[in-house]
Amino acid sequence: MTKTRARVLRPNRGQMEFRASDLESLLPEGHRARLVWAYVERQDLSRFYAGIRAVDGGVGRSAIAPEILLALWLYATLDGVGSARAVSRLLESHDAYRWLCGGVQVNHHTLSDFRKDQGEGLDELLSVSIASLMAAGVVKLKQVAQDGMRVRASAGAGSFRRKEKLEGYLEAARAAVARLKAEAEADPAQAERAREAARLRAAKEREARLEKALARLPEIEAIKQRQGKNPDQARASMTDAEATVMKMGDGGFRPAYNPQLASDADSLVIVGVEVATVGSDQGQMVPMIEQVTARCGQLPEAWLVDGGYVGHEQIEQASQSTVVYGPVPQPKDKAVDPHQAKASDSEAVAAWRQRMGTDEAKVIYKRRAATAECVNAHSRNRGLQQFRVRGLAKVKCVMLIFALAHNLMRMVSLAPELLGLGTGASAVPGIGV
Incomplete structure (x- = not known):
């Protein structure tokens, strides 16, 4: 008897389909792209609009709204995408990027130009985001931790x-x-x-x-x-003059930059961004304290740093503005108490030595790693492994976007009402740092 062959429906993936769907229905409520847009549309982008020459009633092609370009870079940063060409490819295939564009055509040249030309605007946005979080009681500047992270440069x-x-x-x-x-x-x-x-x-x-x-x-x-x-x-x-060969975390030497981030210990919000072209953290503490003070409008109560920052001159200058917590170098003679003031110490250095020997200071200093290393780790996880741009000014713009994206997610977790999302972190389930 001949066996009957089963009749089944098999997939035909070469068949054309036409679906009626609007962009709004592509993403569910609470999607990260919607959070990014909720943040962007609440910002004053007048500085970004200042360079647009196309006006109503005038001639020329309409410019792409800065809200779209800023939202694309923030979302791409959170998504771990740092290349303008990679973002432009995602605009064709990824629903979140298509939703953010809303039908507007964006190419990689426009994305790249926006990121490198808007340093002042991005810096201003960072200050505004910090100010709003301070007004909401999230950022208090009781303790600020600073740390550097060497990132591979684009130069070979x-x-x-x-x-x-x-x-x-x-x-x-x-x-x-x-x-x-x-x-x-x-x-x-x-x-x-x-x-x-x-x-x-x-x-x-x-x-x-x-x-x-x-x-x-x-x-x-x-x-x-x-x-x-x-x-x-x-x-x-010859390709990136401002890149410097630095010793990296794995012990090798490669061209790199040394981004500096200062973060509020209570909220993990980034309150200061700078980029150094030297591999050492020496001399980076006082400029960052000055930046954070100017950006936030108040002095930080305590400043937490690792041993790379604690030169005597920096301690003396920083102690005029805040209380420094950093490890005291161990003397070669183990019988000498490192926390005992030396005859050559200034008043500020002697106070720092004695302070770091107390149990209270040791408890406070433990927060440095929990703050700075955590923020650095999130940046690494979001793709900050190598810069795709060349030049200090462009690298600084990239770091400002990283800081804005990081602070946006802290805002979602700690003050979602600033985005119109409700009054608690549970208003956006599943969203972390």
Whole structure:
């Protein structure tokens, strides 16, 4: 007897389907993209609108609303995406990014230009977000922890050259610019002129990068000299002059930046952002205290740092504004009490030594790791492993967006009413830092 073959329905994934659906229905209530938009639409973006030349009744193409571009970068940061090209690809396939755009076409050039050109606006937004959290009683600045985190730069390790090489490359670059200018003026063909213009633009950019590298060398030479090394061995990158070869967490040496974050210990809100171009944290404490004081309008009561910050000069200056909690270096002679004031100590340094020997100070200092390391870990988890931009100004913009995104999620957890979400963290279930 012939066995009957079962008749079943099999998937046909090549079949075209047409679905009627609006963008609003793509995301459920409480979706992170909706939280980002709730934050963005409540901000005063007049500084971002100031550069838009298209106006009602005028000519020219309408500009993309800054709210869309800011929301895309905040959501992408929370999503661990740091590349403008990667974001532009997600605009075609990811419902959250499509919802944020609302049908507006955005390319990677626009995204990239927005991020690198809006440093002042992003800095102002950070101050406003902190002020709103302070007004809500979330941020109190009783204890602020500062820490640095070395992040790989976009520059390649092979792009670093010494002075003699850089000068040779710069001379060749200037000659190439002069030659291309002459060729562009002599050739009447429009298509060829366009290609020559592109080559000339690239040559000028290379010339500018080499000039920056040579201008950075004296600073690197001074660092080498302070370290007791031969300043003639100083090298600067031809692609990102402000990147510096630093010792990383794994013990290797790579081009990097040293972002500095200051965070409120009670709320884990970032209250200060800076980027250093040196691998050491020495000298970074006082500028950050000054920034946080100016940004928040009040002095922090206590400042928590690790051993990389506690130079005597920094302790003396910082003690005029706040109480410093940082570890006292252990003396070579184990019989010497490190917390006992020395004859050469200033009043501020002696007070710091004695303070760090008390049980109260040890309890307070434990909060440093719980604050700074936690904030750093969240930044790493959100993709802060390597910068995709070059130059200190652009890197600072990236860090400001990280701080804004981080503070947004703290706002959701601690003060959701600022986003119109209710009066408790439970108003948005499942949302953490």
